[in-house]
Amino acid sequence: MPRPSSPRPKPPPEPICRRTPKAEFDAFLECGILAHGFLRLRCGDCGHDKRVAFSCKRRGFCPSCGARRMAQTAAYLVDHLIPHVPVRQWVLIWVMRLPIPLRLLLAAQPKLVTPVLQVVHRVLTRFLLEQAGLKADETDSGAVTLIQPSFECRARPPT
Known part of the structure; x- marks a missing residue:
């Protein structure tokens, strides 16, 4: 045998x-x-x-x-x-502000960063429009995201 x-x-x-x-x-x-x-x-x-x-x-x-x-x-x-139009600039820095489980998830699965940033952009846009007294169809919004990787290295979870 x-x-x-x-x-x-x-x-x-x-x-x-x-x-x-x-x-x-x-x-x-x-x-x-x-x-x-x-x-x-x-x-x-x-x-x-x-x-x-x-x-x-x-x-x-x-x-x-x-x-x-x-x-x-x-x-x-x-x-x-x-574009050559009036622009409002916001700099948002997330230095170790995300909950640790979310940071680990985004580090292990980088494809999830874009959807998370899209949610953040929608929330910020809605907040700014409310503060300005505008409606979503009266203005455009956009975002440029620059991600600075940190030196914090974690091992990838086993697949």
Whole structure:
């Protein structure tokens, strides 16, 4: 009689985040330093050389790369996305404000972030319309959501 095969052990869960704080910090330490890589530019007319150090292109820890990315995103929004009409800007920051079970659910299932944000947008729009004394058919509303991932890594729940 053949022995039943033992079940294969499940592989350890993969972390949700791709970068660790250490990797982010190490990249910051090398950002903008010529010894870690650069691009050499030469003027075709006068022959003047200039070396431009590579940047880390991270947004979590490096202030210069984060500021550059923020400025580029703002310019894109103003030039290409937001129509040239009066705009009311609201900045909503959820820094560890969501209940922990909801945070864990959204981290494990990123596809659920959009529906959650749509509910938040509907509630905020309704509140602002009531405060302004307007009806939904008298105005338009929209939202731009920029999600800053945190360094908080949790293992994915087994599937």
